[in-house]
Amino acid sequence: MERQIALLRGINVGGKNSLPMQALTRLCQQLGGANVRTYVQSGNVALDLAPAQVATFAIDLQAAIARDLALTVPVVLRNPAELQACFDHNPWPERDLALLSVAFLAHTPTPVQVATLDPARSPPDEFHVRGRDVYLHTPNGLARTKLTNAWLDARLATTSTVRNWRTLQALMNL
DSSP states (O other): OEEEEEEESSOSBTTBSOOOHHHHHHHHHHTTOEEEEEETTTTEEEEEEOHHHHHHHHHHHHHHHHHHHOOOOOEEEEOHHHHHHHHHTOSOTTSOGGGEEEEEESSOOOHHHHHTSOTTSSTTOEEEEETTEEEEEOTTOGGGOSOOHHHHHHHHTSOEEEEEHHHHHHHHTO
8 A cells, every 4th residue: 555645626625615624535445445644624635546547546536526416526646755855855944934835736847837837927926847846936915916816727728736845744744
C-alpha cells in the first residue's frame, strides 16, 4: 500500500458543493482506500492505496462523487514525498508564509504552456511553476488574486486545486 493525499477542489466552500467528510471517507473506502483520514472540511483526504490503484484513483473518485452525490469535483493526487518536495522547494522561504499557497496540478505543463502565464496578470501577486506545482505569493490574499484555478487550468491545460501553506504543512503530517 502507498500513502496518497487526494486534494478535492471547491467543496464545502461558501455553502456550495456540500460534501460531508463521512460520505467522502465512505467513497474512498468503497474504491479500495485503507486507513482513510480527512483533514478539515475542504477536501483533503489521506489514504493508503494499492500501487495499481494510484494511476486511476483521482479519476475514479471524481466519477464516484459525480455518480453518488451529483457533484462535479476535480481531484488531484499527491504522495507524501511529492508534498515534502513541494515544501522543500519554496521559492520564497523568507516571505510571510501566511501569504503563500500552492496550486497542485493534475499534470505537468509543457514549457510552452508555462510561457503563456502572464507574470503581470495580478500585481503584486507572483507565481513560480515547478513541475506540477505552482507556488503563489498573494500579498492581498487569495480572494483578490487573478491567479485563479480557472486561469491556471485554461493556460496549462490541466486541473488545479489550491492549498495555503498552513494546510500544506498539515497535509504532510497525515
